[in-house]
Amino acid sequence: xxxxxxxxxxxxxxxxxxxxxxxxxxxxxxxxxxxxxxxxxxxxxxxxxxxxxxxxxxxxxxxxxxxxxxxxxxxxxxxxxxxxxxxxxxxxxxxxxxxxxxxxxxxxxxxxxxxxxxxxxxxxxxxxxxxxxxxxxxxxxxxxxxxxxxxxxxxxxxxxxxxxxxxxxxxxxxxxxxxxxxxxxxxxxxxxxxxxxxxxxxxxxxxxxxxxxxxxxxxxxxxxxxxxxxxxxxxxxxxxxxxxxxxxxxxxxxxxxxxxxxxxxxxxxxxxxxxxxxxxxxxxxxxxxxxxxxxxxxxxxxxxxxxxxxxxxxxxxxxxxxxxxxxxxxxxxxxxxxxxxxxxxxxx
Amino acid sequence: xxxxxxxxxxxxxxxxxxxxxxxxxxxxxxxxxxxxxxxxxxxxxxxxxxxxxxxxxxxxxxxxxxxxxxxxxxxxxxxxxxxxxxxxxxxxxxxxxxxxxxxxxxxxxxxxxxxxxxxxxxxxxxxxxxxxxxxxxxxxxxxxxxxxxxxxxxxxxxxxxxxxxxxxxxxxxxxxxxxxxxxxxxxxxxxxxxxxxxxxxxxxxxxxxxxxxxxxxxxxxxxxxxxxxxxxxxxxxxxxxxxxxxxxxxxxxxxxxxxxxxxxxxxxxxxxxxxxxxxxxxxxxxxxxxxxxxxxxxxxxxxxxxxxxxxxxxxxxxxxxxxxxxxxxxxxxxxxxxxxxxxxxxxx
Ligand SMILES: CC(C)[C@H](C(=O)O)[C@@H](O)C(=O)O
Ligand SMILES: CC(C)[C@H](C(=O)O)[C@@H](O)C(=O)O
Numbered sequence: 001x002x003x004x005x006x007x008x009x010x011x012x013x014x015x016x017x018x019x020x021x022x023x024x025x026x027x028x029x030x031x032x033x034x035x036x037x038x039x040x041x042x043x044x045x046x047x048x049x050x051x052x053x054x055x056x057x058x059x060x061x062x063x064x065x066x067x068x069x070x071x072x073x074x075x076x077x078x079x080x081x082x083x084x085x086x087x088x089x090x091x092x093x094x095x096x097x098x099x100x101x102x103x104x105x106x107x108x109x110x111x112x113x114x115x116x117x118x119x120x121x122x123x124x125x126x127x128x129x130x131x132x133x134x135x136x137x138x139x140x141x142x143x144x145x146x147x148x149x150x151x152x153x154x155x156x157x158x159x160x161x162x163x164x165x166x167x168x169x170x171x172x173x174x175x176x177x178x179x180x181x182x183x184x185x186x187x188x189x190x191x192x193x194x195x196x197x198x199x200x201x202x203x204x205x206x207x208x209x210x211x212x213x214x215x216x217x218x219x220x221x222x223x224x225x226x227x228x229x230x231x232x233x234x235x236x237x238x239x240x241x242x243x244x245x246x247x248x249x250x251x252x253x254x255x256x257x258x259x260x261x262x263x264x265x266x267x268x269x270x271x272x273x274x275x276x277x278x279x280x281x282x283x284x285x286x287x288x289x290x291x292x293x294x295x296x297x298x299x300x301x302x303x304x305x306x307x308x309x310x311x312x313x314x315x316x317x318x319x320x321x322x323x324x325x326x327x328x329x330x331x332x333x334x335x336x337x338x339x340x341x342x343x344x345x346x347x348x
Numbered sequence: 349x350x351x352x353x354x355x356x357x358x359x360x361x362x363x364x365x366x367x368x369x370x371x372x373x374x375x376x377x378x379x380x381x382x383x384x385x386x387x388x389x390x391x392x393x394x395x396x397x398x399x400x401x402x403x404x405x406x407x408x409x410x411x412x413x414x415x416x417x418x419x420x421x422x423x424x425x426x427x428x429x430x431x432x433x434x435x436x437x438x439x440x441x442x443x444x445x446x447x448x449x450x451x452x453x454x455x456x457x458x459x460x461x462x463x464x465x466x467x468x469x470x471x472x473x474x475x476x477x478x479x480x481x482x483x484x485x486x487x488x489x490x491x492x493x494x495x496x497x498x499x500x501x502x503x504x505x506x507x508x509x510x511x512x513x514x515x516x517x518x519x520x521x522x523x524x525x526x527x528x529x530x531x532x533x534x535x536x537x538x539x540x541x542x543x544x545x546x547x548x549x550x551x552x553x554x555x556x557x558x559x560x561x562x563x564x565x566x567x568x569x570x571x572x573x574x575x576x577x578x579x580x581x582x583x584x585x586x587x588x589x590x591x592x593x594x595x596x597x598x599x600x601x602x603x604x605x606x607x608x609x610x611x612x613x614x615x616x617x618x619x620x621x622x623x624x625x626x627x628x629x630x631x632x633x634x635x636x637x638x639x640x641x642x643x644x645x646x647x648x649x650x651x652x653x654x655x656x657x658x659x660x661x662x663x664x665x666x667x668x669x670x671x672x673x674x675x676x677x678x679x680x681x682x683x684x685x686x687x688x689x690x691x692x693x694x695x696x
Pocket of ligand 2: 434
């Protein structure tokens with residue numbers, strides 16, 4: 001028997017509601033198997049910050065770092081100044097645990113409503129760099145609040161950081177049937193960072209001769225995502241472009257209620273963290289209105305990462321079947337009704 | 349009688365073809381009026397660079413700076429290293445002539461095919477900052493080509509630069525029926541730049557009490573652009589986010605063949621420059637396949653800027669009528685056939 005040892009950060013807003021359903025489905029898919037789950041909740045987010053002024057202490061990091069993986073709901077609250085929880089908690093986790101592969105699959109499940117009139121088949125994965133780019137927090141400002149203020153943001157890109165994520169993306173492309181990889185950047189303007197990314201892709205491509213390589217500027221990539229998303233198989237891109245593209249990708253594949261993500265440290269040196277792409281949605285928090293499917297699919301990504309592929313696939317199939325069965329129905333379900341339906345489907 | 353004194357930079361790829369039609373329609377709309385046009389062509393772009401190694405000399409800048417406005421076709425060529433013409437010519441013009449308002453209207457004309465299944469009414473304008481942000485070229489790299497390479501890009505944002513474009517955007521919102529302005533940024537991550545933008549919008553809003561103000565993170569904004577583009581009226585945003593959003597906006601309003609832009613210096617200290625949002629499309633250059641409508645609409649933006657609103661509106665109405673008449677027809681027209689049709693419509 002194997003015990004999965006998970007840290008659970010439910011977080012703010014709808015976080016606790018969707019995480020509860022994610023764990024429900026996890027329990028259901030493992031029931032009767034020889035794998036058990038132990039969860040340790042960590043109270044982090046707006047409430048903790050309001051009560052203590054703390055976002056994520058060294059002791060928290062130390063404790064969370066002992067677990068095998070992390071399940072996170074959502075972080076962010078209108079009562080907390082913008083950036084405090086994002087930088088001090090969510091991004092701090094991603095950076096401290098060196099989550100350099102931010103993995104975000106986009107798949108249009110049959111039956112899902114999409115804003116596109118003629119979407120075609122959409123099934124790609126974005127490998128978003130997670131530890132560099134404009135997310136490093138290396139900016140600063142002078143003369144704040146005066147007419148002479150200057151506020152800078154620095155995007156840092158290293159050969160070390162770019163190469164490891166590009167190599168991971170190539171390996172993923174190699175393992176997929178289409179074996180196609182698109183680098184998205186803006187090397188005609190961001191010439192230093194862009195050329196590093198481009199040279200790195202060209203170099204690593206030598207190791208993966210079967211993988212076909214394409215390039216798109218980030219602005220053009222948004223056009224392709226609405227006009228011809230089927231062209232994409234694996235996209236590799238920087239932290240900020242990946243943030244933007246994956247929200248758009250979620251929108252065209254049925255919305256942020258279905259978009260899952262993994263913040264992965266492929267070396268295993270630190271626990272990887274799985275979270276829905278959506279935010280804390282404070283306007284609907286506590287009302288059982290949130291769709292927990294993105295969290296459930298994030299649990300599936302976690303199971304893949306932990307080597308439990310059969311269980312992961314059972315969850316993905318359950319989501320596909322649930323969506324297909326409800327296609328066309330507009331009767332709303334509560335958060336826990338969705339979780340119950342998925343749990344019932346994955347049970348042996 | 350008034351003479352419009354235009355610098356014309358046809359540029360690369362399809363640039364010369366679309367510019368020819370833009371000038372054809374301009375001549376037609378002014379025929380019989382007391383306004384005449386004088387055009388001075390400037391040979392800039394890939395050919396000049398190949399022949400002389402020059403992108404844009406001080407003498408070019410000095411000469412172009414004497415004109416009242418600039419019409420530009422497209423810049424960029426696969427035979428020139430990425431960034432050379434973009435940074436050395438196109439962006440150099442925008443920066444040298446202090447084009448701090450990069451104006452990009454998005455309107456879904458009735459009859460235009462859009463990738464969205466249910467687009468609703470789309471009619472907004474993006475005011476993209478044009479002289480700051482990650483476009484300033486303040487990045488650099490060390491140890492290039494080695495495993496220890498570091499490549500940085502610096503986004504520079506100043507109170508001076510942000511305030512003037514935000515004020516321009518508010519004035520445009522104030523002049524539109526809906527009087528609504530959305531700031532798009534990412535202030536939960538890019539805290540220094542983002543907070544400068546946010547504080548500036550809050551401050552300038554005091555001067556425009558009738559304008560309703562909203563905020564969206566750039567990632568969420570891409571979702572809105574496909575799910576609910578009707579929510580937008582005026583968007584104000586930084587140089588890079590504006591680049592990305594306006595390509596997406598063009599895609600949802602019928603494609604880059606219709607998207608016009610103005611690089612405006614509202615003070616009049618330098619000539620403003622009008623150009624289609626699309627690139628040089630080398631794959632179809634010289635084949636009379638490009639749609640010149642974006643250039644024709646850029647000519648209309650130029651006429652608005654020069655105070656010739658009636659003539660500008662005649663062009664816009666001609667485009668709308670042309671599109672409506674051809675809705676559903678799939679017979680392709682050549683570049684000059686489109687120009688002829690529009691010229692015929694605007695003629696008195
Ligand atoms: C909340 C925010 C910091 C975060 C990001 O920008 O990465 C979110 O948008 C995401 O995509 O996970
Ligand atoms: C060609 C490129 C430098 C330019 C930009 O990034 O501004 C283009 O994409 C645009 O939007 O006008």
